[in-house]
Amino acid sequence: MGNQLVALAPSQIFPVEHYLTGTFEFDLQFEKSMGSTRFMKVAKVKVDEGPAVVKVFVRHDPSLPLEQHLERIEHIKKHLANAVNCLPFQKVLTMEKACLIVRQYVKHSLYDRVSTRPFLTLIEKKWITFQILCALHQCHKQRICHGDIKLENILITSWNWVLLSDFASFKPTYLPEDNPADYSYFFDTSRRRTCYIAPERFVRSSSGESIQPKDGPLVGDGQYCAGQLLPEMDIFSAGCALLELWTEGTAPFEFSQLLAYRRGEVDLVRKHLDGIENERLRQLVESMLSPDPRDRKSAELYLDQERGKLFPEYFYAFLQSYLQMFSTVPVVPPDEKVTRLHGDIGQIVQILTGGGGGGGGGDDPPEPTDDDDDDDGLILITGVITSCIRGLSFCRSKLLALEILQALAENTTSETILDRILPYILHLAQDAAPRVRVCSLNTLTRCLRLVRQLPRSDANVFPEYILPAIAPLATDHSTFVRMTYARNIATLADTAVSFLEQSQHTCTSENVPPPHYETELSALHEMLHQTVLSLLTDAQSAVKQTLMTSGITQLCVFFGRQKANDVILSHMITFLNDKEDRHLRGAFFDCIVGVASYVGWHCAPMLLPLLQQGLTDPEEFVIAKAIHATTLLVELGLIQKQGTIEFIGECACYLAHPNLWIRHEVVELVATAARILTAIDVQCKVRPSIAAHLRLPLIELACPELLLDCLVPPVPRNFYDAIDTNSSKMALQQARHFEADTRYTSASSSTGELGPDDGPVVEMHPLDQGAQSVIVYATLYGALVGWDIRMPDYAWRLQSDLRSGVITTFCIDPSSSWLTVGTSSGRHVCWDLRFQLPIAEIKHPHDARIRRVSHHPTESSWLVSASQGNSEVYVWNIETGHRQQAYWASASPPLSNSNASSHSVCALLPGVNDGNPFLLTGGTDQRLRYWDPVNIENCALVVPSARDYAPLNVTYE
Numbered sequence: 001m002g003n004q005l006v007a008l009a010p011s012q013i014f015p016v017e018h019y020l021t022g023t024f025e026f027d028l029q030f031e032k033s034m035g036s037t038r039f040m041k042v043a044k045v046k047v048d049e050g051p052a053v054v055k056v057f058v059r060h061d062p063s064l065p066l067e068q069h070l071e072r073i074e075h076i077k078k079h080l081a082n083a084v085n086c087l088p089f090q091k092v093l094t095m096e097k098a099c100l101i102v103r104q105y106v107k108h109s110l111y112d113r114v115s116t117r118p119f120l121t122l123i124e125k126k127w128i129t130f131q132i133l134c135a136l137h138q139c140h141k142q143r144i145c146h147g148d149i150k151l152e153n154i155l156i157t158s159w160n161w162v163l164l165s166d167f168a169s170f171k172p173t174y175l176p177e178d179n180p181a182d183y184s185y186f187f188d189t190s191r192r193r194t195c196y197i198a199p200e201r202f203v204r205s206s207s208g209e210s211i212q213p214k215d216g217p218l219v220g221d222g223q224y225c226a227g228q229l230l231p232e233m234d235i236f237s238a239g240c241a242l243l244e245l246w247t248e249g250t251a252p253f254e255f256s257q258l259l260a261y262r263r264g265e266v267d268l269v270r271k272h273l274d275g276i277e278n279e280r281l282r283q284l285v286e287s288m289l290s291p292d293p294r295d296r297k298s299a300e301l302y303l304d305q306e307r308g309k310l311f312p313e314y315f316y317a318f319l320q321s322y323l324q325m326f327s328t329v330p331v332v333p334p335d336e337k338v339t340r341l342h343g344d345i346g347q348i349v350q351i352l353t354g355g356g357g358g359g360g361g362g363d364d365p366p367e368p369t370d371d372d373d374d375d376d377g378l379i380l381i382t383g384v385i386t387s388c389i390r391g392l393s394f395c396r397s398k399l400l401a402l403e404i405l406q407a408l409a410e411n412t413t414s415e416t417i418l419d420r421i422l423p424y425i426l427h428l429a430q431d432a433a434p435r436v437r438v439c440s441l442n443t444l445t446r447c448l449r450l451v452r453q454l455p456r457s458d459a460n461v462f463p464e465y466i467l468p469a470i471a472p473l474a475t476d477h478s479t480f481v482r483m484t485y486a487r488n489i490a491t492l493a494d495t496a497v498s499f500l501e502q503s504q505h506t507c508t509s510e511n512v513p514p515p516h517y518e519t520e521l522s523a524l525h526e527m528l529h530q531t532v533l534s535l536l537t538d539a540q541s542a543v544k545q546t547l548m549t550s551g552i553t554q555l556c557v558f559f560g561r562q563k564a565n566d567v568i569l570s571h572m573i574t575f576l577n578d579k580e581d582r583h584l585r586g587a588f589f590d591c592i593v594g595v596a597s598y599v600g601w602h603c604a605p606m607l608l609p610l611l612q613q614g615l616t617d618p619e620e621f622v623i624a625k626a627i628h629a630t631t632l633l634v635e636l637g638l639i640q641k642q643g644t645i646e647f648i649g650e651c652a653c654y655l656a657h658p659n660l661w662i663r664h665e666v667v668e669l670v671a672t673a674a675r676i677l678t679a680i681d682v683q684c685k686v687r688p689s690i691a692a693h694l695r696l697p698l699i700e701l702a703c704p705e706l707l708l709d710c711l712v713p714p715v716p717r718n719f720y721d722a723i724d725t726n727s728s729k730m731a732l733q734q735a736r737h738f739e740a741d742t743r744y745t746s747a748s749s750s751t752g753e754l755g756p757d758d759g760p761v762v763e764m765h766p767l768d769q770g771a772q773s774v775i776v777y778a779t780l781y782g783a784l785v786g787w788d789i790r791m792p793d794y795a796w797r798l799q800s801d802l803r804s805g806v807i808t809t810f811c812i813d814p815s816s817s818w819l820t821v822g823t824s825s826g827r828h829v830c831w832d833l834r835f836q837l838p839i840a841e842i843k844h845p846h847d848a849r850i851r852r853v854s855h856h857p858t859e860s861s862w863l864v865s866a867s868q869g870n871s872e873v874y875v876w877n878i879e880t881g882h883r884q885q886a887y888w889a890s891a892s893p894p895l896s897n898s899n900a901s902s903h904s905v906c907a908l909l910p911g912v913n914d915g916n917p918f919l920l921t922g923g924t925d926q927r928l929r930y931w932d933p934v935n936i937e938n939c940a941l942v943v944p945s946a947r948d949y950a951p952l953n954v955t956y957e
Helices: 016-020 067-079 110-114 122-141 181-186 231-246 255-262 267-273 279-288 299-305 313-324 334-355 378-389 395-409 414-428 434-449 461-475 479-509 517-536 541-549 552-559 561-577 582-599 601-615 620-636 641-656 660-676 679-693 704-709 717-724
Strands: 029-036 041-047 050-058 091-094 098-104 154-156 162-165 761-769 772-779 783-788 796-799 807-812 818-823 827-832 837-843 850-855 862-867 873-877 883-887 905-913 916-923 928-931 940-943
Touching (some): 016 098, 122 231, 122 299, 122 378, 231 279, 231 299, 255 267, 267 279, 395 414, 434 479, 461 479, 479 517, 479 541, 517 561, 552 561, 561 601, 582 601, 582 620, 641 660, 641 679, 660 679, 660 704, 827 862, 850 905, 862 916
Antiparallel strands (some): 041 050, 050 098, 091 098, 154 162, 761 772, 772 783, 807 818, 818 827, 850 862, 862 873, 905 916, 916 928, 928 940
16 A cells, blocks of 8 residues: 555545445435545445445546455455355445445444443353354455454444454555554544554564555555465454453554554553453453464364353354344344244243253363353343344234243343343333233233342332333223233332332442432332322223222332322222222222221221122122121221121121022121120120021021021022012102191102102201292201202202211201201201201200200290200200200209109290290100299299199189
């Protein structure tokens, strides 16, 4: 190579695309420039076969002879056609001003891959080293040398298949050691100043100039240029590339350092070699970098030497030949490649994990490979399958790929799962096909459960990567996808907490301050809270059912008691309102025990009404599940004694039910209660509830088998079905209560029927509202109903809180402004009829039952109330809640509760006489009394009891 090229300065410089315009023998479309030097310009182009790389040599001197170089390129192409690890130039185009050489485009070089995540593992570096030696053996076997081996010229696919490219047959063999111009012009194309040229290729030139004559050809015929490339030269260059690979991208030589090494300064190389931990690998690279070419062995000898030692046996016996079929022409499409891998994955796992790898290379058995803990050969197959995923076209191929990834995850390391498998599973989780998204979620959950050692760098993989990637699936348009997410979310939440705990342990063991546990856990709670909420409120009941039956208790543990009660339990209760899906209601009773056992006893008051609601479900299997859930809750002590006894009383009738499952569940409930409750409670409260359904007197109720054997025969199914199909309401043929009025007489039911929610009518009063004619009645279940008799339905309805007691009486203010009820628990509740709101509540000092209430004859805000015992009557101020007056007709001390009399006032009649109020009372003592609050002297017994002694006063007139 002479000064004609090195020193020639063109008069005008054009970009590379300038030389790609014109007419060629094939279609060539410029895409982008990949670099430009004085020697060559490089561009990425698109041809019919796909992307390609074209290198342009500009002919500044038209007389420059290029024919022998073109012939040499064609020779290399022909003889390396079957070399699977070599990528020679495929086409050569000559033009008047330029010469173009074209090869296939490969995205990454080994130089790029060394610094790209995920970083290469030890087994991957061994596999690349093995392939580089194979590539050298393949080309040297054809008597072809490369001439410029460096990381930039070693191409690597996404599945770690190595291709040795850019054979430098047109570059000089020898270079002057005292003039770097030729080296910079031909070999320093990356401007890194790295120099991997064998030391023997540097020669001395007497003049210190370029070794080419000024008028010499591209490759001259001088004494220094006539030498041919030798395999030992490529071995040295490959050794430099391997040293840089194994020292994490640290270049072993620059130009000046290589010249110093040529002179015998080996300390720098020794320093780099010490960075290689593997002894056999260090010896291999040291041999390849020997300054004396005679000490370097051939690539074939190195491969034979390290078989079963540095390189695992399966590299030779299986992997090289198996993966070769995916890298040769014709190119195997990704779908076909995945199908083939899926059929072979079982044998592949067996071979690469030590189950067998073919025969060895001699009579002696192969020695165990070094670094067994890091020799995870399956990572090489993982790269093959993941490189296909983005190019898959068929749904079936994607499902097979996920199955392969799961099989690999079950046999590989945690780091491989997180770095190599997880990103592609999440990629498929966004696929257009619902089946693929479903399979991705299932595979993701299983693979994450296989992670046993979490690297500290992946501590936040859940909140920062996994959960945001799959969050849209909670609202996916496919119900099947949402069901799958609901099935897996509990396991994912548990795995997320496990990862958090692992990260805490890892930081502690490495003496690194761990992140705040509560803060990280709170972040997980917040992210999963919205997802769980979306699933709990999903429009499809199948999603909610799947969520409940797939680890709802795990979610409770994940969120903690407070959120489990506020988020999960509160939404689960609403599932009973779904009258269309019986399976959802049944699933509720299946899962409520686990949730309630975690939330604790304070949820018991809200559970009992839900369990009672289950007894009235139209589906018999739901009734059985409700009773079974009650049995478990009673056994856990989450239902108190009174609630247990009440529930047994309500479900005792099911002992005669024709459904055997229901009878079994009721019997089990009774037996469980008998084991937990005291003997007195069992005999006095439980036994009477079920006595009517026993054909024999039974004392011992704790044995379910004995109890079941003593039951009366159940109602025949045909009778039960006939009754069950009739209307659940029956018309009243006889009115239960009448109330007199000057204009109308009203029955207790406005529709002619007594609905199951009304209950018996307690008391009834007319409400005078001018033109309207309204009857107000109170029911046993706390309803206050205003019925306009001109309408077929009630005008308004108020519901009293049953916690204040059962309504026993009520009265209406003459001005129709307020209404006051008295209850069995001694409460007076005043309602504002204008706004239909409770405005005041007055409590009896001794919680005595209220027998009768009435308005005061003169004070509009006072209330007259008669309570149970001592014939007592109080006058209350509704506004203040204070007691204003007391009328006491008992021998007991006034306003006391000791020695209370059993007599009570049952009737009140307030009135006004000459502007002064009075009150007439009558009670169970059979006496009528007159009370004058203004003048006590006027108070008197108007009508005595028939049992009172009264002397006869006879007067004759």
